[in-house]
Amino acid sequence: MIAGIILLAAAALYLLNGRASSGAPVQEDPVEKWAPVACEQSSLDAELEIPSSSSVGSEIPLKVNLHNTSDAKPCYVDVGWDNVNVIVTSGDDEIVSSQTCEMGDQNKQLLLDRDMETSFTLSWRGGRGCGTGDLAQAGTYKATLTFSDQAADEETAVFTLE
Template sequence: MSPDHPQRRSNHTRPSQTTFWVRRIVALLVLAILISLVVLIVRFAWSWMQAADDSQQRAKVQQNKEQLVTQPVACKMTNIAYKLEPEKAENQVGTGVNFKVALRNTKGNQPCTMNGAIDKVGVKVVTGEDTVWESWKCQEKVDPQPLLLGTGMEYNTTITWDGKNVSKCKAGDIAQAGTYQAIPVLNGKEITEGKEVFTLK
Protein backbone atom coordinates (compact mmCIF):
# COMPACT_ATOMS: atom_id res chain seq x y z
CA MET A 1 0.00 0.00 0.00
CA SER A 2 1.41 3.41 -0.95
CA PRO A 3 2.20 5.95 1.71
CA ASP A 4 -0.29 8.55 0.45
CA HIS A 5 -3.33 6.26 0.51
CA PRO A 6 -4.49 7.22 3.98
CA GLN A 7 -4.31 10.88 2.97
CA ARG A 8 -6.67 10.33 -0.02
CA ARG A 9 -9.10 8.46 2.23
CA SER A 10 -9.18 11.41 4.63
CA ASN A 11 -10.08 13.79 1.73
CA HIS A 12 -13.27 11.80 0.95
CA THR A 13 -14.71 11.71 4.41
CA ARG A 14 -18.48 12.34 4.63
CA PRO A 15 -19.63 15.76 5.94
CA SER A 16 -20.71 15.91 9.52
CA GLN A 17 -24.37 15.73 10.54
CA THR A 18 -24.33 19.44 11.42
CA THR A 19 -23.01 20.42 8.01
CA PHE A 20 -25.64 18.25 6.34
CA TRP A 21 -28.54 19.97 8.21
CA VAL A 22 -27.08 23.43 7.61
CA ARG A 23 -26.93 22.76 3.90
CA ARG A 24 -30.46 21.37 3.94
CA ILE A 25 -31.79 24.38 5.82
CA VAL A 26 -30.07 26.77 3.39
CA ALA A 27 -31.55 24.87 0.45
CA LEU A 28 -35.02 25.06 1.99
CA LEU A 29 -34.59 28.78 2.64
CA VAL A 30 -33.55 29.36 -0.97
CA LEU A 31 -36.52 27.30 -2.18
CA ALA A 32 -38.87 29.25 0.09
CA ILE A 33 -37.48 32.55 -1.20
CA LEU A 34 -37.94 31.42 -4.80
CA ILE A 35 -41.51 30.31 -4.10
CA SER A 36 -42.25 33.65 -2.41
CA LEU A 37 -40.84 35.52 -5.40
CA VAL A 38 -42.99 33.47 -7.78
CA VAL A 39 -46.07 34.12 -5.63
CA LEU A 40 -45.32 37.86 -5.53
CA ILE A 41 -44.82 37.97 -9.30
CA VAL A 42 -48.09 36.09 -9.89
CA ARG A 43 -49.96 38.36 -7.46
CA PHE A 44 -48.49 41.47 -9.07
CA ALA A 45 -49.41 40.23 -12.54
CA TRP A 46 -52.93 39.35 -11.38
CA SER A 47 -53.36 42.73 -9.67
CA TRP A 48 -52.15 44.53 -12.78
CA MET A 49 -54.52 42.55 -15.00
CA GLN A 50 -57.39 43.17 -12.57
CA ALA A 51 -56.63 46.89 -12.45
CA ALA A 52 -56.50 47.04 -16.24
CA ASP A 53 -59.80 45.18 -16.47
CA ASP A 54 -61.39 47.47 -13.86
CA SER A 55 -60.10 50.49 -15.75
CA GLN A 56 -61.64 49.19 -18.97
CA GLN A 57 -64.93 48.50 -17.19
CA ARG A 58 -64.99 52.00 -15.70
CA ALA A 59 -64.20 53.51 -19.09
CA LYS A 60 -67.00 51.48 -20.67
CA VAL A 61 -69.48 52.50 -17.96
CA GLN A 62 -68.44 56.14 -18.32
CA GLN A 63 -68.82 55.92 -22.10
CA ASN A 64 -72.28 54.41 -21.69
CA LYS A 65 -73.21 57.18 -19.25
CA GLU A 66 -71.96 59.84 -21.64
CA GLN A 67 -73.89 58.27 -24.50
CA LEU A 68 -76.96 58.04 -22.29
CA VAL A 69 -76.65 61.67 -21.32
CA THR A 70 -75.64 63.13 -24.66
CA GLN A 71 -77.64 61.10 -27.19
CA PRO A 72 -80.88 63.05 -27.75
CA VAL A 73 -84.26 61.37 -28.00
CA ALA A 74 -87.62 62.62 -29.22
CA CYS A 75 -89.24 64.88 -26.63
CA LYS A 76 -92.26 63.52 -24.81
CA MET A 77 -94.86 66.24 -24.76
CA THR A 78 -95.64 65.38 -21.13
CA ASN A 79 -92.06 66.42 -20.32
CA ILE A 80 -92.33 69.80 -22.03
CA ALA A 81 -93.49 72.76 -19.97
CA TYR A 82 -95.02 75.48 -22.16
CA LYS A 83 -95.09 78.91 -20.57
CA LEU A 84 -97.04 81.67 -22.32
CA GLU A 85 -97.12 85.28 -21.22
CA PRO A 86 -98.47 88.41 -22.93
CA GLU A 87 -95.74 90.99 -23.21
CA LYS A 88 -98.21 93.54 -21.81
CA ALA A 89 -101.25 92.89 -19.63
CA GLU A 90 -102.97 95.93 -21.18
CA ASN A 91 -102.77 96.60 -24.90
CA GLN A 92 -104.14 99.20 -27.26
CA VAL A 93 -106.86 98.18 -29.70
CA GLY A 94 -105.43 97.65 -33.17
CA THR A 95 -101.76 97.68 -32.12
CA GLY A 96 -101.29 93.94 -31.84
CA VAL A 97 -100.12 91.78 -28.93
CA ASN A 98 -96.79 90.02 -28.44
CA PHE A 99 -96.77 86.72 -26.55
CA LYS A 100 -93.55 85.52 -24.96
CA VAL A 101 -93.22 81.75 -25.28
CA ALA A 102 -90.89 79.45 -23.31
CA LEU A 103 -90.52 75.70 -23.82
CA ARG A 104 -88.64 73.78 -21.12
CA ASN A 105 -87.54 70.13 -20.88
CA THR A 106 -88.54 69.37 -17.30
CA LYS A 107 -87.85 65.65 -16.87
CA GLY A 108 -85.46 62.87 -17.75
CA ASN A 109 -81.67 62.88 -17.92
CA GLN A 110 -81.33 63.13 -21.69
CA PRO A 111 -81.59 66.02 -24.09
CA CYS A 112 -84.54 65.73 -26.43
CA THR A 113 -85.50 67.10 -29.82
CA MET A 114 -88.79 68.57 -31.03
CA ASN A 115 -90.18 70.71 -33.82
CA GLY A 116 -90.58 74.31 -32.69
CA ALA A 117 -92.03 75.64 -35.96
CA ILE A 118 -94.96 78.06 -35.86
CA ASP A 119 -97.41 75.40 -37.03
CA LYS A 120 -96.54 73.28 -33.96
CA VAL A 121 -96.05 75.87 -31.21
CA GLY A 122 -98.99 78.23 -31.16
CA VAL A 123 -101.37 80.55 -29.31
CA LYS A 124 -105.13 80.58 -29.31
CA VAL A 125 -106.89 83.86 -28.46
CA VAL A 126 -110.48 83.75 -27.23
CA THR A 127 -112.94 86.16 -25.70
CA GLY A 128 -115.93 84.64 -23.98
CA GLU A 129 -117.03 81.72 -26.15
CA ASP A 130 -115.59 83.20 -29.33
CA THR A 131 -112.29 82.16 -30.90
CA VAL A 132 -110.55 85.25 -32.24
CA TRP A 133 -107.25 83.89 -33.53
CA GLU A 134 -105.34 80.60 -33.82
CA SER A 135 -101.71 81.26 -34.69
CA TRP A 136 -100.79 77.77 -35.92
CA LYS A 137 -103.61 77.55 -38.44
CA CYS A 138 -103.71 78.88 -41.98
CA GLN A 139 -99.93 78.89 -42.23
CA GLU A 140 -98.30 78.55 -45.61
CA LYS A 141 -95.72 75.82 -46.08
CA VAL A 142 -93.63 75.84 -42.91
CA ASP A 143 -90.12 74.41 -42.66
CA PRO A 144 -89.40 72.33 -39.55
CA GLN A 145 -87.51 74.11 -36.78
CA PRO A 146 -85.57 71.44 -34.89
CA LEU A 147 -85.03 72.23 -31.21
CA LEU A 148 -82.53 70.48 -28.92
CA LEU A 149 -83.55 70.83 -25.28
CA GLY A 150 -81.27 69.60 -22.51
CA THR A 151 -82.71 68.84 -19.09
CA GLY A 152 -83.91 72.13 -17.66
CA MET A 153 -82.97 73.94 -20.88
CA GLU A 154 -85.41 76.53 -22.20
CA TYR A 155 -86.27 77.72 -25.70
CA ASN A 156 -87.70 81.22 -25.98
CA THR A 157 -89.51 82.88 -28.84
CA THR A 158 -92.22 85.48 -29.50
CA ILE A 159 -95.53 84.99 -31.28
CA THR A 160 -97.33 88.14 -32.44
CA TRP A 161 -101.05 88.62 -32.98
CA ASP A 162 -101.85 91.60 -35.18
CA GLY A 163 -105.01 92.37 -33.21
CA LYS A 164 -107.53 91.36 -35.89
CA ASN A 165 -110.28 88.77 -35.82
CA VAL A 166 -109.57 85.84 -38.12
CA SER A 167 -112.30 83.62 -39.51
CA LYS A 168 -111.66 80.77 -41.95
CA CYS A 169 -108.12 82.02 -42.51
CA LYS A 170 -109.35 85.47 -43.52
CA ALA A 171 -108.51 88.55 -41.47
CA GLY A 172 -111.57 90.50 -40.41
CA ASP A 173 -112.18 93.58 -38.33
CA ILE A 174 -109.93 94.84 -35.59
CA ALA A 175 -110.69 93.12 -32.29
CA GLN A 176 -112.65 95.33 -29.95
CA ALA A 177 -111.79 96.44 -26.45
CA GLY A 178 -112.37 93.80 -23.81
CA THR A 179 -110.86 90.94 -21.85
CA TYR A 180 -109.17 88.10 -23.73
CA GLN A 181 -107.50 84.82 -22.93
CA ALA A 182 -104.36 83.44 -24.56
CA ILE A 183 -104.13 79.63 -24.51
CA PRO A 184 -100.87 77.78 -25.30
CA VAL A 185 -101.14 75.19 -28.05
CA LEU A 186 -98.55 72.47 -28.69
CA ASN A 187 -98.91 70.15 -31.70
CA GLY A 188 -102.57 71.12 -31.97
CA LYS A 189 -103.34 70.37 -28.32
CA GLU A 190 -104.50 73.15 -26.04
CA ILE A 191 -102.76 73.51 -22.66
CA THR A 192 -105.58 75.12 -20.75
CA GLU A 193 -103.74 75.24 -17.42
CA GLY A 194 -101.25 77.62 -19.04
CA LYS A 195 -103.76 80.21 -20.26
CA GLU A 196 -103.17 83.91 -19.53
CA VAL A 197 -105.54 86.88 -19.42
CA PHE A 198 -104.93 90.25 -21.13
CA THR A 199 -107.03 93.19 -22.17
CA LEU A 200 -107.51 95.47 -25.14
CA LYS A 201 -108.35 99.10 -24.46
Template sequence: MSSAGGTGSSRVNGPRRKPSPRVYKRRRQLVAVLALLLVGGLVWAGIAVAGLFRGDPDPAPAAGSASAAPGPTASASSPATPTPSATPSATASPTATPSPTPTSTEPVCNPASIEVTGSTDAETYAPEQNPVFSLTVSNTGEVPCPVNVGTAQMEFLITSGDDRIFSSRDCQEGAEDLEVTIEPGESETARFTWERVRSAPECAEVENVPGPGQYVFQTRLGERTSDETVFTLE
Protein backbone atom coordinates in the same frame (compact mmCIF):
# COMPACT_ATOMS: atom_id res chain seq x y z
CA MET B 1 -70.93 -90.39 -94.27
CA SER B 2 -72.24 -88.24 -91.53
CA SER B 3 -75.81 -88.20 -90.47
CA ALA B 4 -78.30 -85.60 -91.76
CA GLY B 5 -78.53 -82.25 -89.82
CA GLY B 6 -75.03 -82.56 -88.35
CA THR B 7 -72.21 -80.06 -88.55
CA GLY B 8 -68.67 -80.42 -89.64
CA SER B 9 -67.67 -81.28 -86.12
CA SER B 10 -69.52 -82.32 -83.03
CA ARG B 11 -68.88 -81.67 -79.30
CA VAL B 12 -70.61 -83.38 -76.53
CA ASN B 13 -71.39 -81.04 -73.60
CA GLY B 14 -70.86 -82.83 -70.39
CA PRO B 15 -71.74 -81.64 -66.89
CA ARG B 16 -69.82 -78.41 -65.69
CA ARG B 17 -67.26 -78.90 -62.97
CA LYS B 18 -67.39 -76.84 -59.73
CA PRO B 19 -64.43 -74.52 -58.93
CA SER B 20 -62.01 -75.81 -56.42
CA PRO B 21 -61.97 -74.44 -52.86
CA ARG B 22 -58.79 -72.51 -53.64
CA VAL B 23 -60.54 -70.59 -56.40
CA TYR B 24 -63.43 -69.68 -54.01
CA LYS B 25 -60.97 -68.31 -51.49
CA ARG B 26 -59.21 -66.12 -54.06
CA ARG B 27 -62.53 -64.69 -55.25
CA ARG B 28 -63.63 -63.78 -51.68
CA GLN B 29 -60.29 -62.04 -51.05
CA LEU B 30 -60.67 -60.00 -54.26
CA VAL B 31 -64.22 -58.91 -53.33
CA ALA B 32 -63.07 -57.84 -49.85
CA VAL B 33 -60.23 -55.73 -51.30
CA LEU B 34 -62.60 -54.03 -53.73
CA ALA B 35 -65.07 -53.28 -50.91
CA LEU B 36 -62.33 -51.69 -48.78
CA LEU B 37 -61.22 -49.51 -51.70
CA LEU B 38 -64.79 -48.40 -52.36
CA VAL B 39 -65.41 -47.48 -48.67
CA GLY B 40 -62.13 -45.59 -48.42
CA GLY B 41 -62.97 -43.55 -51.52
CA LEU B 42 -66.38 -42.60 -50.15
CA VAL B 43 -64.89 -41.51 -46.81
CA TRP B 44 -62.29 -39.30 -48.53
CA ALA B 45 -64.91 -37.75 -50.77
CA GLY B 46 -67.08 -36.95 -47.73
CA ILE B 47 -64.20 -35.22 -45.93
CA ALA B 48 -63.40 -33.17 -49.02
CA VAL B 49 -67.02 -32.08 -49.47
CA ALA B 50 -67.30 -31.16 -45.77
CA GLY B 51 -64.17 -29.02 -46.10
CA LEU B 52 -65.71 -27.11 -48.97
CA PHE B 53 -68.84 -26.27 -46.95
CA ARG B 54 -66.78 -25.14 -43.96
CA GLY B 55 -64.47 -23.03 -46.09
CA ASP B 56 -61.62 -24.42 -43.97
CA PRO B 57 -58.97 -26.71 -45.47
CA ASP B 58 -58.32 -28.21 -42.03
CA PRO B 59 -60.31 -31.28 -41.16
CA ALA B 60 -63.14 -31.03 -38.67
CA PRO B 61 -62.04 -31.40 -35.03
CA ALA B 62 -62.81 -34.57 -33.27
CA ALA B 63 -65.86 -34.81 -31.07
CA GLY B 64 -65.30 -33.53 -27.53
CA SER B 65 -62.50 -31.13 -28.52
CA ALA B 66 -62.82 -27.29 -28.21
CA SER B 67 -64.57 -25.82 -31.26
CA ALA B 68 -62.82 -22.44 -31.13
CA ALA B 69 -60.17 -20.76 -29.05
CA PRO B 70 -61.89 -18.56 -26.42
CA GLY B 71 -61.29 -14.81 -26.63
CA PRO B 72 -59.64 -12.84 -23.82
CA THR B 73 -61.90 -12.41 -20.82
CA ALA B 74 -61.57 -10.03 -17.87
CA SER B 75 -60.41 -11.73 -14.71
CA ALA B 76 -61.97 -10.96 -11.36
CA SER B 77 -58.72 -9.56 -9.97
CA SER B 78 -58.01 -7.00 -12.69
CA PRO B 79 -60.56 -4.91 -14.67
CA ALA B 80 -60.76 -5.32 -18.39
CA THR B 81 -58.87 -2.73 -20.41
CA PRO B 82 -61.15 -1.25 -23.10
CA THR B 83 -59.85 -1.55 -26.62
CA PRO B 84 -59.38 1.91 -28.18
CA SER B 85 -61.66 2.60 -31.10
CA ALA B 86 -60.12 3.20 -34.50
CA THR B 87 -62.30 6.29 -34.97
CA PRO B 88 -62.08 8.87 -32.17
CA SER B 89 -65.49 9.64 -30.70
CA ALA B 90 -66.71 13.25 -30.66
CA THR B 91 -66.54 14.87 -27.25
CA ALA B 92 -69.38 17.27 -26.48
CA SER B 93 -68.01 20.71 -25.82
CA PRO B 94 -69.64 22.83 -23.12
CA THR B 95 -72.31 25.16 -24.48
CA ALA B 96 -71.23 28.76 -24.32
CA THR B 97 -73.53 30.87 -22.23
CA PRO B 98 -74.55 33.95 -24.24
CA SER B 99 -73.36 37.10 -22.63
CA PRO B 100 -76.05 39.64 -21.80
CA THR B 101 -76.53 42.39 -24.33
CA PRO B 102 -74.85 45.48 -23.00
CA THR B 103 -77.35 48.13 -22.19
CA SER B 104 -76.81 51.74 -23.02
CA THR B 105 -75.41 53.73 -20.15
CA GLU B 106 -76.70 57.00 -21.60
CA PRO B 107 -79.73 58.34 -19.71
CA VAL B 108 -82.99 58.55 -21.63
CA CYS B 109 -85.10 61.70 -21.82
CA ASN B 110 -88.40 61.56 -20.01
CA PRO B 111 -91.08 63.26 -22.17
CA ALA B 112 -92.77 64.47 -19.00
CA SER B 113 -89.77 66.71 -18.32
CA ILE B 114 -90.68 68.93 -21.32
CA GLU B 115 -93.05 71.75 -20.38
CA VAL B 116 -94.77 74.37 -22.58
CA THR B 117 -95.81 77.74 -21.17
CA GLY B 118 -97.40 80.85 -22.70
CA SER B 119 -97.10 84.49 -21.70
CA THR B 120 -97.88 88.02 -22.83
CA ASP B 121 -95.57 91.01 -22.73
CA ALA B 122 -98.24 93.01 -20.85
CA GLU B 123 -101.51 92.60 -19.03
CA THR B 124 -103.32 95.58 -20.66
CA TYR B 125 -102.91 97.05 -24.14
CA ALA B 126 -103.86 100.51 -25.28
CA PRO B 127 -105.75 100.84 -28.57
CA GLU B 128 -102.51 101.55 -30.47
CA GLN B 129 -100.54 98.61 -28.95
CA ASN B 130 -100.26 95.11 -30.45
CA PRO B 131 -99.80 92.32 -27.95
CA VAL B 132 -96.66 90.11 -28.20
CA PHE B 133 -97.20 86.52 -27.21
CA SER B 134 -94.46 84.03 -26.23
CA LEU B 135 -94.28 80.25 -26.39
CA THR B 136 -91.56 78.79 -24.17
CA VAL B 137 -90.38 75.16 -24.16
CA SER B 138 -88.40 74.15 -21.06
CA ASN B 139 -86.49 71.02 -20.09
CA THR B 140 -87.10 70.41 -16.40
CA GLY B 141 -85.35 67.02 -16.40
CA GLU B 142 -81.76 65.97 -15.79
CA VAL B 143 -80.80 64.81 -19.31
CA PRO B 144 -80.89 66.48 -22.74
CA CYS B 145 -84.14 66.09 -24.69
CA PRO B 146 -84.81 66.39 -28.42
CA VAL B 147 -87.87 68.53 -29.16
CA ASN B 148 -89.57 69.55 -32.41
CA VAL B 149 -90.01 73.34 -32.11
CA GLY B 150 -90.87 73.99 -35.77
CA THR B 151 -93.71 76.32 -36.82
CA ALA B 152 -95.64 73.24 -38.03
CA GLN B 153 -95.99 72.25 -34.35
CA MET B 154 -96.90 75.69 -32.92
CA GLU B 155 -100.21 77.40 -32.41
CA PHE B 156 -101.05 80.78 -30.83
CA LEU B 157 -104.72 80.78 -29.92
CA ILE B 158 -106.91 83.67 -28.65
CA THR B 159 -110.44 83.21 -27.39
CA SER B 160 -113.13 85.23 -25.63
CA GLY B 161 -115.54 82.96 -23.80
CA ASP B 162 -116.82 80.48 -26.38
CA ASP B 163 -115.81 82.75 -29.26
CA ARG B 164 -112.74 81.66 -31.21
CA ILE B 165 -111.05 84.98 -32.09
CA PHE B 166 -107.75 84.06 -33.68
CA SER B 167 -105.39 81.12 -34.49
CA SER B 168 -101.92 81.43 -36.00
CA ARG B 169 -102.64 78.27 -38.05
CA ASP B 170 -105.58 79.68 -39.97
CA CYS B 171 -103.49 81.61 -42.50
CA GLN B 172 -100.04 80.07 -41.86
CA GLU B 173 -97.74 79.60 -44.86
CA GLY B 174 -94.47 77.70 -45.12
CA ALA B 175 -94.88 75.73 -41.89
CA GLU B 176 -91.93 73.44 -41.18
CA ASP B 177 -90.50 71.13 -38.52
CA LEU B 178 -87.36 71.95 -36.56
CA GLU B 179 -85.89 69.55 -34.00
CA VAL B 180 -83.51 70.91 -31.40
CA THR B 181 -81.92 69.42 -28.29
CA ILE B 182 -82.72 71.25 -25.12
CA GLU B 183 -80.27 70.77 -22.28
CA PRO B 184 -81.43 70.25 -18.68
CA GLY B 185 -82.61 73.52 -17.16
CA GLU B 186 -82.60 75.28 -20.56
CA SER B 187 -85.50 76.53 -22.73
CA GLU B 188 -86.40 77.72 -26.22
CA THR B 189 -88.80 80.64 -26.86
CA ALA B 190 -90.81 81.68 -29.90
CA ARG B 191 -92.67 85.01 -30.14
CA PHE B 192 -95.67 86.12 -32.13
CA THR B 193 -97.12 89.61 -32.56
CA TRP B 194 -100.86 89.80 -32.85
CA GLU B 195 -102.21 92.65 -34.94
CA ARG B 196 -105.58 92.62 -33.22
CA VAL B 197 -107.45 90.91 -36.08
CA ARG B 198 -109.83 88.00 -36.29
CA SER B 199 -109.19 84.84 -38.34
CA ALA B 200 -111.11 81.75 -39.51
CA PRO B 201 -110.07 78.25 -40.55
CA GLU B 202 -108.60 77.97 -44.06
CA CYS B 203 -107.96 81.72 -43.86
CA ALA B 204 -111.57 82.62 -44.63
CA GLU B 205 -112.29 86.35 -44.76
CA VAL B 206 -113.63 87.90 -41.53
CA GLU B 207 -114.89 91.53 -41.41
CA ASN B 208 -115.34 92.01 -37.65
CA VAL B 209 -112.45 93.12 -35.48
CA PRO B 210 -111.97 92.46 -31.78
CA GLY B 211 -113.25 95.29 -29.56
CA PRO B 212 -112.17 96.32 -26.07
CA GLY B 213 -112.48 93.62 -23.41
CA GLN B 214 -110.74 90.64 -21.82
CA TYR B 215 -109.24 87.85 -23.87
CA VAL B 216 -107.53 84.54 -23.16
CA PHE B 217 -104.24 83.53 -24.69
CA GLN B 218 -103.12 79.88 -24.92
CA THR B 219 -100.26 78.32 -26.86
CA ARG B 220 -99.64 74.77 -28.09
CA LEU B 221 -96.61 72.76 -29.27
CA GLY B 222 -97.54 69.43 -30.78
CA GLU B 223 -99.64 67.64 -28.16
CA ARG B 224 -98.52 69.93 -25.34
CA THR B 225 -100.72 72.84 -24.29
CA SER B 226 -99.87 75.73 -22.00
CA ASP B 227 -102.05 77.20 -19.29
CA GLU B 228 -104.36 80.08 -20.12
CA THR B 229 -103.18 83.70 -19.79
CA VAL B 230 -105.71 86.52 -19.47
CA PHE B 231 -105.03 89.99 -20.96
CA THR B 232 -107.12 93.14 -21.66
CA LEU B 233 -107.58 95.24 -24.79
CA GLU B 234 -108.60 98.94 -24.29
Protein backbone atom coordinates in the same frame (compact mmCIF):
# COMPACT_ATOMS: atom_id res chain seq x y z
CA MET C 1 -50.62 25.84 12.20
CA ILE C 2 -52.81 24.03 9.67
CA ALA C 3 -55.77 26.05 10.90
CA GLY C 4 -53.77 29.26 10.29
CA ILE C 5 -52.92 28.21 6.72
CA ILE C 6 -56.56 27.37 6.00
CA LEU C 7 -57.67 30.70 7.46
CA LEU C 8 -55.07 32.59 5.40
CA ALA C 9 -56.10 30.75 2.20
CA ALA C 10 -59.79 31.49 2.86
CA ALA C 11 -59.04 35.19 3.40
CA ALA C 12 -56.99 35.32 0.17
CA LEU C 13 -59.81 33.69 -1.83
CA TYR C 14 -62.34 36.08 -0.30
CA LEU C 15 -60.27 39.14 -1.30
CA LEU C 16 -59.59 37.81 -4.81
CA ASN C 17 -63.31 37.10 -5.38
CA GLY C 18 -64.21 40.58 -4.16
CA ARG C 19 -61.87 42.23 -6.68
CA ALA C 20 -62.97 39.97 -9.52
CA SER C 21 -66.66 40.69 -8.97
CA SER C 22 -66.20 44.45 -8.73
CA GLY C 23 -64.34 44.50 -12.07
CA ALA C 24 -63.42 47.63 -13.94
CA PRO C 25 -65.68 50.66 -13.61
CA VAL C 26 -68.55 50.68 -16.09
CA GLN C 27 -67.92 53.29 -18.77
CA GLU C 28 -70.86 55.58 -19.61
CA ASP C 29 -71.54 55.85 -23.35
CA PRO C 30 -71.39 59.61 -24.11
CA VAL C 31 -73.33 59.19 -27.35
CA GLU C 32 -76.20 57.53 -25.50
CA LYS C 33 -76.10 60.09 -22.69
CA TRP C 34 -76.35 63.04 -25.07
CA ALA C 35 -78.61 61.52 -27.76
CA PRO C 36 -81.70 63.76 -27.93
CA VAL C 37 -85.22 62.42 -27.62
CA ALA C 38 -88.57 63.98 -28.47
CA CYS C 39 -89.75 66.34 -25.72
CA GLU C 40 -92.59 64.96 -23.60
CA GLN C 41 -95.13 66.47 -21.20
CA SER C 42 -93.27 64.96 -18.26
CA SER C 43 -90.10 66.92 -19.02
CA LEU C 44 -91.15 69.99 -21.04
CA ASP C 45 -92.69 72.96 -19.25
CA ALA C 46 -94.37 75.51 -21.50
CA GLU C 47 -95.64 78.90 -20.39
CA LEU C 48 -97.62 81.40 -22.45
CA GLU C 49 -96.69 84.99 -21.65
CA ILE C 50 -98.77 87.91 -22.97
CA PRO C 51 -98.75 91.52 -21.74
CA SER C 52 -101.67 91.86 -19.32
CA SER C 53 -102.92 94.94 -21.14
CA SER C 54 -102.49 96.15 -24.74
CA SER C 55 -104.10 98.72 -27.01
CA VAL C 56 -106.76 97.82 -29.57
CA GLY C 57 -105.12 97.63 -32.99
CA SER C 58 -101.58 97.13 -31.68
CA GLU C 59 -99.45 94.10 -32.41
CA ILE C 60 -99.69 91.66 -29.49
CA PRO C 61 -96.66 89.44 -28.70
CA LEU C 62 -97.61 85.86 -27.83
CA LYS C 63 -94.42 84.67 -26.11
CA VAL C 64 -93.92 80.97 -25.42
CA ASN C 65 -91.31 80.03 -22.78
CA LEU C 66 -90.00 76.45 -22.85
CA HIS C 67 -87.97 74.59 -20.22
CA ASN C 68 -86.56 71.08 -20.59
CA THR C 69 -86.70 69.95 -16.95
CA SER C 70 -85.02 66.60 -17.66
CA ASP C 71 -81.65 65.93 -16.09
CA ALA C 72 -81.22 62.79 -18.19
CA LYS C 73 -81.55 63.77 -21.88
CA PRO C 74 -81.66 66.73 -24.23
CA CYS C 75 -84.92 66.91 -26.17
CA TYR C 76 -86.21 68.39 -29.41
CA VAL C 77 -89.57 70.00 -30.15
CA ASP C 78 -91.20 71.46 -33.27
CA VAL C 79 -92.33 75.04 -32.57
CA GLY C 80 -93.65 75.76 -36.06
CA TRP C 81 -97.32 76.49 -36.73
CA ASP C 82 -97.80 72.91 -37.93
CA ASN C 83 -97.33 71.77 -34.30
CA VAL C 84 -97.91 74.82 -32.06
CA ASN C 85 -101.27 76.56 -31.90
CA VAL C 86 -102.23 79.65 -29.92
CA ILE C 87 -105.95 80.35 -30.07
CA VAL C 88 -107.24 83.71 -28.84
CA THR C 89 -110.88 83.73 -27.72
CA SER C 90 -113.35 86.10 -26.14
CA GLY C 91 -116.01 84.04 -24.42
CA ASP C 92 -116.96 81.33 -26.94
CA ASP C 93 -115.87 83.48 -29.90
CA GLU C 94 -112.61 82.41 -31.56
CA ILE C 95 -110.76 85.56 -32.63
CA VAL C 96 -107.56 84.14 -34.12
CA SER C 97 -105.62 80.86 -34.41
CA SER C 98 -101.88 80.84 -35.07
CA GLN C 99 -102.22 77.58 -37.05
CA THR C 100 -105.02 78.89 -39.25
CA CYS C 101 -103.09 82.11 -39.90
CA GLU C 102 -99.79 80.23 -40.31
CA MET C 103 -97.90 82.54 -37.93
CA GLY C 104 -94.14 82.02 -38.07
CA ASP C 105 -92.43 79.02 -39.65
CA GLN C 106 -94.38 75.91 -40.62
CA ASN C 107 -91.77 73.66 -39.01
CA LYS C 108 -88.97 74.77 -36.71
CA GLN C 109 -87.10 72.24 -34.58
CA LEU C 110 -85.56 73.42 -31.33
CA LEU C 111 -83.04 71.34 -29.40
CA LEU C 112 -83.07 71.92 -25.66
CA ASP C 113 -80.22 70.59 -23.57
CA ARG C 114 -80.92 69.17 -20.13
CA ASP C 115 -82.35 71.89 -17.84
CA MET C 116 -82.30 74.42 -20.71
CA GLU C 117 -84.78 77.27 -21.17
CA THR C 118 -85.64 79.14 -24.36
CA SER C 119 -88.50 81.13 -25.82
CA PHE C 120 -90.06 82.18 -29.11
CA THR C 121 -92.65 84.82 -29.93
CA LEU C 122 -95.58 84.82 -32.32
CA SER C 123 -97.10 88.18 -33.22
CA TRP C 124 -100.84 88.71 -33.45
CA ARG C 125 -101.75 91.84 -35.42
CA GLY C 126 -104.81 92.49 -33.27
CA GLY C 127 -107.36 91.66 -35.92
CA ARG C 128 -110.14 89.11 -36.20
CA GLY C 129 -108.88 86.17 -38.19
CA CYS C 130 -105.69 86.50 -40.16
CA GLY C 131 -106.06 90.10 -41.32
CA THR C 132 -105.95 93.46 -39.62
CA GLY C 133 -109.07 94.96 -41.23
CA ASP C 134 -111.60 93.91 -38.57
CA LEU C 135 -109.88 94.78 -35.27
CA ALA C 136 -110.63 92.92 -32.08
CA GLN C 137 -112.58 95.17 -29.70
CA ALA C 138 -111.69 96.32 -26.20
CA GLY C 139 -112.32 93.59 -23.65
CA THR C 140 -110.91 90.54 -21.93
CA TYR C 141 -109.36 87.74 -23.98
CA LYS C 142 -107.97 84.29 -23.28
CA ALA C 143 -105.11 82.73 -25.24
CA THR C 144 -104.65 78.95 -25.18
CA LEU C 145 -101.38 77.27 -26.19
CA THR C 146 -101.44 73.66 -27.43
CA PHE C 147 -98.97 71.32 -29.11
CA SER C 148 -100.37 68.92 -31.74
CA ASP C 149 -97.77 66.31 -30.73
CA GLN C 150 -98.68 66.88 -27.05
CA ALA C 151 -95.04 67.71 -26.19
CA ALA C 152 -96.27 69.99 -23.39
CA ASP C 153 -99.43 70.53 -21.38
CA GLU C 154 -102.02 73.06 -22.53
CA GLU C 155 -101.39 76.56 -21.14
CA THR C 156 -103.63 79.64 -20.98
CA ALA C 157 -103.12 83.35 -20.41
CA VAL C 158 -105.72 86.07 -19.88
CA PHE C 159 -105.20 89.63 -21.11
CA THR C 160 -107.17 92.76 -21.95
CA LEU C 161 -107.35 95.07 -24.93
CA GLU C 162 -108.07 98.71 -24.09
